[in-house]
Amino acid sequence: MEHTYRLVIACPDKVGIVARISNFISEYRGWLTEASYHSERDSGFFFMRNEILAESLSIGLREFQSAFGKIAEEYQMDWFVTDSTVRKKVVILASHASHCLADILYRWHSEELHCDIAAVIANHDNLRGMVEWHNIPFHHIPVEPGKKPEHFAQVEALLNQYQAETVVLARYMQIMPPHLCERYAGNMINIHHSFLPSFIGANPYYQAYDRGVKLIGATCHYVTQNLDQGPIIEQDVERVSHRHHKDDLVRLGRDVEKIVLARGLRFHLEDRVIVHGNKTVIFD
Numbered sequence: 268m269e270h271t272y273r274l275v276i277a278c279p280d281k282v283g284i285v286a287r288i289s290n291f292i293s294e295y296r297g298w299l300t301e302a303s304y305h306s307e308r309d310s311g312f313f314f315m316r317n318e319i320l321a322e323s324l325s326i327g328l329r330e331f332q333s334a335f336g337k338i339a340e341e342y343q344m345d346w347f348v349t350d351s352t353v354r355k356k357v358v359i360l361a362s363h364a365s366h367c368l369a370d371i372l373y374r375w376h377s378e379e380l381h382c383d384i385a386a387v388i389a390n391h392d393n394l395r396g397m398v399e400w401h402n403i404p405f406h407h408i409p410v411e412p413g414k415k416p417e418h419f420a421q422v423e424a425l426l427n428q429y430q431a432e433t434v435v436l437a438r439y440m441q442i443m444p445p446h447l448c449e450r451y452a453g454n455m456i457n458i459h460h461s462f463l464p465s466f467i468g469a470n471p472y473y474q475a476y477d478r479g480v481k482l483i484g485a486t487c488h489y490v491t492q493n494l495d496q497g498p499i500i501e502q503d504v505e506r507v508s509h510r511h512h513k514d515d516l517v518r519l520g521r522d523v524e525k526i527v528l529a530r531g532l533r534f535h536l537e538d539r540v541i542v543h544g545n546k547t548v549i550f551d
Contacts, residue, residue, distance in 0.1 A: 269349045270321040271300055272328060273511045274335070277548075278344040280306050280313035286411060286478040287322065289316065290337060295331065298323035303550040304483055308544070314541050316500065316550040321350070342404065349538050357382045357536075358431040360422070360439040363391040367437040370525035372401050380529070382536050386431035387423055404429075412440060419444050435532060436490065438524070445492045454541050455490040457497070458528040460520050462486060462504055468497040474517040483507055483516050487531030489542065498547045500531035500540055 274292075278284070283431060285304060301318040324331060332348055339346050350498035361368045386404040387394070398405040403482045408421045418441075425480065426434065426447075436443075436457040448455065461471035462484025475483050491497035503526060505519050534540050534549055541548040 268351065269528070270333040271318040272324070272500060274315075274317040274319065274346070275343050275349075276313075276315040276339075277543060278297050278339075278342045279348075279543050280311050280343070281511065282314070284313055284342060284356050286492060287338060287342075288317070292317065292319060294314045295334075296323055303434040305405055305548055305550075307548075310543065312543060314543070314548045314550075316539065316541070318351075323462045329545055347538075349450065351381075351537075354381055354383045355536055356385050356430055356432045357435060358385050358426055358429050358433075359435045359437050361387060361390075361391075361394055361401055361437045361439075362440045364382055364438040364440075365394055366521045367528050368394060369397060369524050370529055372397070372403075374529055376530045376551060377526055378479065380533055380536060385431060386473060387484045388424060388425055390418070390439075399539075415441075419447065423447060423481060423551065433532075433535065435528075438530065442494060443490055448490055448492045451490070453489055453498075454535075456500065456525070456528075456532060457488055457490050457495075458524050458531075459486045459488065459495050460503060463488065463495055472520055476513045476516055478510075479509070483505060483520050483523070486519060486528045489547075491545075496545070498542050498545050500534055500549065501527050502526050 272467055298320040300320050304315040306313050328350060337425045359368060375384055384403050384407060387398045388406045388408060390408060390410045392407040406425055409416055410418050432454060434451050434455040463486040466474040482504045484502055486499055487501040488496040488499045503523050507516060507522050534551060538548045
């Protein structure tokens with residue numbers, strides 16, 4: 268994997284932004300390995316993501332950030348620069364379903380997902396062996412009736428302990444408390460087993476079956492206080508018909524879920540997602 272710096276920008280659109288940024292990078296001998304931008308006419312906003320070969324720059328990262336800050340102020344930019352060699356710390360929350368978690372662990376083990384999985388927290392204990400085989404700490408915190416605040420207090424303590432930067436809900440099936448949604452805004456990722464905004468909430472495959480849908484899907488999105496209504500990162504679908512039973516929809520849907528979650532997580536880890544309001548720009 269090449270060592271690059273990722274410059275990600277969102278700002279009000281105006282003439283000359285691309286030229287100004289390109290000239291700035293060129294001034295310090297920066298070699299662009301990837302450059303993407305998008306102008307959204309409805310909102311009048313401009314979005315950009317550049318990857319710059321680290322070894323090509325004539326200055327270090329801190330100097331680059333300091334120098335670019337002047338341009339960012341001039342154009343009223345929300346921006347950041349990340350180092351591709353610095354891996355985000357990820358904590359995964361799971362339940363009893365294994366497919367999404369198993370797929371993430373496989374992709375992480377095969378170096379497809381560049382992150383540090385610090386721990387897995389689950390409200391069932393059946394996935395312990397799979398997680399610990401990967402030498403990842405596993406914590407079983409059951410959800411007992413009437414004791415959800417205590418459950419989430421333990422979860423939050425572990426998120427603090429592992430200094431989680433990204434939280435992944437791999438079919439966790441619990442509604443996160445508002446303060447954790449706020450704390451990890453734009454950094455907490457959920458996989459919902461329907462093509463949102465259709466079939467929000469519990470048992471979406473059964474809802475889809477009862478409606479006689481011809482497509483089922485899955486949605487990877489950021490978590491907000493509004494259930495299953497956060498900014499969408501990735502989606503996909505699978506065609507079904509009257510021949511499929513409820514259990515067939517569940518079986519087919521699992522394949523879509525794990526692929527969509529893996530894509531969405533990779534986009535996030537590689538800083539390819541820009542959140543704007545309740546929508547996203549994805550530079551895939």
